[in-house]
Every structure is written in C-alpha cells, then in structure tokens.
Amino acid sequence: MACFSAEVPQLCLSNRGDLVLKRLKISFICSIIFYFFFYLFSLFCFFQHRCVAIFKDKKGSGAPAGFALGSVEGRVAIQYIVAASPRDNFTFKCHRSNGTSNGFQDIYAVNDIKFHPVHGTLATVGSDGRFSFWDKDARTKLKNSEAMEQPISSCAFNHNGQIFAYAVSYDWSKGHEFFNPQKKNYIFLRSCYDDLKPRNR
Structure with a gap:
C-alpha cells in the first residue's frame, strides 16, 4: 500500500x-x-x-x-x-485492545493520521473502528472514541480545525472473506476544537 x-x-x-x-x-x-x-x-x-x-x-x-x-x-x-x-x-x-484474551492483545492498523491546523495535536484512526486524539509534545492521549461497527479508514480536519470528519468503511485488513456488502459506508462530522487543545504541562 x-x-x-x-x-x-x-x-x-x-x-x-x-x-x-x-x-x-x-x-x-x-x-x-x-x-x-x-x-x-x-x-x-x-x-x-x-x-x-x-x-x-x-x-x-x-x-x-x-x-x-x-x-x-x-x-x-x-x-x-x-x-x-x-x-x-x-x-x-495505539489502536490496540485494552485487555488481553488468552494472553494475546488485539492489534489494529493505523489507517490515517492528521494534524490539527491550529493546535498541532493529531488524530489517528484505525482498523479497530476508533479515532483517538493525541498531544505529541506532552506524549499523552487526549480522547478516545467508542468503537464503530466497521474500521475507520480515513479522517480530516476542516481549514480552521473546528470540524473533524472520519469515514467508516471496511478497510480490507481482514481480507475479502470478512467483507459484508450489507454494511453501509458512512462519513461522520463532529465538533472537535476543544477536544484537540494541547494538554497543559
């Protein structure tokens, strides 16, 4: 890829x-x-x-x-x-299961990374169906989302960093046998400016 x-x-x-x-x-x-x-x-x-x-x-x-x-x-x-x-x-x-089952942790691909145009913090989205916001300078996570029913394949900020957009669709990380044509693709928009503010150090 x-x-x-x-x-x-x-x-x-x-x-x-x-x-x-x-x-x-x-x-x-x-x-x-x-x-x-x-x-x-x-x-x-x-x-x-x-x-x-x-x-x-x-x-x-x-x-x-x-x-x-x-x-x-x-x-x-x-x-x-x-x-x-x-x-x-x-x-x-990032984009890993919190706990382990039978001694194993589920690890997912990082599908996209975007930096906030104002704060300089970043968003990652992954095959686990979650988005996460990070402060790279403080080296800490700012926010973690609930899991969607499909992977999040891509993301973007608008020009002033007020809106975060992310696309939910199958990313083929598990191969063609897990593709379900009945599941629809979605694009979500959410207000994000305050969530991406850097952590006070």
Whole structure:
C-alpha cells in the first residue's frame, strides 16, 4: 500500500509500503532530496507503513518540522527532520485492545493520521473502528472514541480545525472473506476544537 502526505507546501512524503520513505522538496520543480531508509530499527515500526502526515514548526513559521508515520502494527512514530535532541523522536502504541484474551492483545492498523491546523495535536484512526486524539509534545492521549461497527479508514480536519470528519468503511485488513456488502459506508462530522487543545504541562 502506498501512502502520501503533502499538507505543508514545502515538503511532501511518499511511501510505497516497502519500508522506504521518500522525502521530496517542493519548489518550482519537484526534486528528490534523499531517501529515508526506515528499516525496522530506526523508527521501531516493525511492519509495513500505512499512513504518513507532516507537522509544522511550533513557532508559527509554517515550515515543515517533521512527520508522523503509522504502521499496520498499531504504532505511530514521530520523527523530526532536524531533532534538537534524539529523544524528540519517539514511537507510541495505539489502536490496540485494552485487555488481553488468552494472553494475546488485539492489534489494529493505523489507517490515517492528521494534524490539527491550529493546535498541532493529531488524530489517528484505525482498523479497530476508533479515532483517538493525541498531544505529541506532552506524549499523552487526549480522547478516545467508542468503537464503530466497521474500521475507520480515513479522517480530516476542516481549514480552521473546528470540524473533524472520519469515514467508516471496511478497510480490507481482514481480507475479502470478512467483507459484508450489507454494511453501509458512512462519513461522520463532529465538533472537535476543544477536544484537540494541547494538554497543559
């Protein structure tokens, strides 16, 4: 699966699903600067990448500061382009069952990641049918939704971050045998501005 992000004008990221992330700098001509080779170790994402999103500099310059990379193993990596400290780059687990049954935990793919255009916090959606809001700087979860009857396959914020939209549909994560044509696809809209406010530290 390929994933692509170009939310910030100066940078776009492309991933073909082969654990190679291509960074492109946008100018009058799109030129390849270099490849990021994120094999297993560098971002601790041990499985295929599923989605990628760029976040901006907190100082308000609008310049790209880094990106979040979601994987099929229920994990998100936060990576700065130029990290002030190696500790700024980290991963966190998400879209997993709270408890374990017979010693096993259910782990779901992260289907999409979006950063709030005002607060800089982020939303993730997954194959577990839930959306979650996160504060990457405080490294904490802000909100977790109830599970929908199908996976959440995609999400987006409107231009001023007042509305959060998410699509509920089968994402094929369990294969064709679990596809049910009787289940309808939906797009939901919800007010979200206050829910995405960063945690006071």
